[in-house]
Amino acid sequence: MKNFMEPESVALIGISRKSGSGSFNYMENMIKFGFSGRIFPINPKAKEILGRKAYPNIRAVKEKIDLAVISTPREDTVSILKDCVAANAKAVIVVNQGFADADSRGRQMQREMTEIAKRDGIRILGPNTLGVLNNFNNFTTSFMPLSKERAPVGLICQSGIFFVGARVFSGKIGKGIDLGNACDIGFYEALEYLGEDPDIKIIVIHMEGLSKGKEFVSLASKVVKEKPIIILKTGSSETGARAAMSHTGSMAGNYQVYKAALKRAGVTFLEEEGQMTYAVKTLLNLPTMKGNSVAVITFSGAAGIMGSDALERHSLKLSTLSSETIHMMAELSPDWMPLANPLDIWPAVMVHGTHKAYSVALKAVLNDPNVDGVICIAIAPMIPESSFLDVSEPLNRVMQEAPPKPVIAWLYGPNQREISKRFESKKRIMIYPTLEMAAWSLSLLRERRERI
């Protein structure tokens, strides 16, 4: 994988002379992205492309080539691949589609590519891929502009949609590998690379089909001890599986068996793509959870009930709060107030203000031995008009001396975006858009602690 992710020299075969907006020129994108290695554009009709000398074919380069990127009509791919072997290129990315994702002719050509890889030792990523992204050395083969963030998050996927718009699905991505149809390089090789990569702390995977399943399970079971692994398997429905067959030519195979083994080993599986960004945020930033007892702090009785419902849906339960915790809150609350979990602190807020009531409550439950994790239901007011309702700063202060228990917040009010940022700025309290998602996220932290 090193030749794909950290090449010193790349040949770009079939690169267009057109550049600028709407041209999808990946050489232009590569230069803009800050790649500092050598680039050899290959185009028989050009002498020069974007200021670099162009070559009629890869054999004419006659220099060390770590990586070749092919984006030509599908009919030319196999013969160009043979040229790459002849030119001693070590690795090849085949960008274009029309192979196992298409018709029988395409499937045949893909088989030929696999055979070339096996026979000649050249490694192939794709076809039907955007290639790679490495924000730690400013390298990408994507023809779409990507975000540039050195996040400790590694992505392995079978579609550019996870790659280009990573933020839509998974938040910031530091390194990414789009396997496409995976004719040679597969999940095993990609996971091996990211698993050993010290820049990467968490690995997120979009999977349509899995080959080398046994080896992958064994490798993932090792990697997951060090780094959380999150898998979104798509095409799990009958119709989805048929569609996956025609998308990347993937077969479901013994997937159910592999999935069971991976789950036992502690790999996190997602139900749907909307969960990905929250799974990454959770497992990257929050401590795992020792038991399944959760305290809910709320300013609204109704929201506390919704939080309780959500916990039960995810096999978690409300902690029985210790008498110390109850006592501390009772001192702030009116006599008639029944105090339990969920801890309704509104009456305390009315007398002592949000800052004091929330701080005392959070500190109390974090130090309560019966509490393994916390859902805090807080307010997202407009600021500065209603700054007194924003408790992000006092709660982050409480976290400074808190035992390592996960604290998750759900915000209610008109200013979600700004108040979320304030909460998350210290990376101790994470915000979720629904109580359902909040409870689910805690269940991931519980699961990881149980398995690992």
Added chain:
Amino acid sequence: MKNFMEPESVALIGISRKSGSGSFNYMENMIKFGFSGRIFPINPKAKEILGRKAYPNIRAVKEKIDLAVISTPREDTVSILKDCVAANAKAVIVVNQGFADADSRGRQMQREMTEIAKRDGIRILGPNTLGVLNNFNNFTTSFMPLSKERAPVGLICQSGIFFVGARVFSGKIGKGIDLGNACDIGFYEALEYLGEDPDIKIIVIHMEGLSKGKEFVSLASKVVKEKPIIILKTGSSETGARAAMSHTGSMAGNYQVYKAALKRAGVTFLEEEGQMTYAVKTLLNLPTMKGNSVAVITFSGAAGIMGSDALERHSLKLSTLSSETIHMMAELSPDWMPLANPLDIWPAVMVHGTHKAYSVALKAVLNDPNVDGVICIAIAPMIPESSFLDVSEPLNRVMQEAPPKPVIAWLYGPNQREISKRFESKKRIMIYPTLEMAAWSLSLLRERRERI
């Protein structure tokens, strides 16, 4: 309910002389909101409040009083309620908490209130409520500022959290009734009012406990024929039920039996509060769905697969597209392109551009007799830089002549908010944040058609 929602004169008992930011003065809020009726502030320590003559008690008013609002310490409530009877007030809202939501003393006082309502014919909303909101006549008793929008959406709830931050849960609310502990006015009376209200087209309900269940079921079964009814029942978990008991003093009762009957009648039940805003959007704006066959239009194979998975999770299926539909798309696509449902139009986009490819595809599937509804996976690009990728305008044009089938879109890209607004401006295509939510929303439209 008319005295609560459309009063001509209100007495505000226990109103504070403090006003301005942070004072939670509901008289101030009421005036700002534009209420044009008479207001009698009741406060023995004041001569005048906010420019209106104050009275020492309600009996001293000696004028017609449609509605009295009580916000005093709980100990005073019952005797003040008796004063309201003596003053011939027709309806009372009891704002403060500390009744069935609190201790045995509170439960006893609430029972006394119920008895007064029965015996003396005065109607009571609450206790433990923000009261009412009627945007169609600028009236509210809330001490929190509320949004002012004449949306055809009626809300019945048992917590101010749905009321004040309606947008967090349900989108815009035209009229709202917070039942609180529901010592007298309950779901039956509120539904009766909103059911007959010509301003209201859809009714959304947050329910902790249900009394008069039989009557409610019978009424809801009638109302739902005309107006969709959406219910979020909370406290459905064991722990949640216990919490609900202490929140509004609600009992679960024969809820499961009522729920089954309501579902049969076509009432929509939610799993969690995060679904509420999308259920309202869906049932308010989109036509119902005749069968369970859905076409998925996508620019990404992977996203199409995710859409298929989501459909299957919600008991919907991919339509078998007619040969006319396939033919129309084949004319735009390369020869090797396998065309089926999901309809992957990226190759067509590459040759013919987004506007043409998407328009032809949407028109074709809408006119396809095998298609009952559509999920359209589109792009949310930055504009104006990449306006050519924004298909909101051409697709809304296609909708002008389309048969009444629901079209739901999921957007991929960095500019969700702006492009969503463009799509939804014509109220024909609705946008959902995940494919899961998109498929679920279609299932609501299918369910409504099946039942009603």
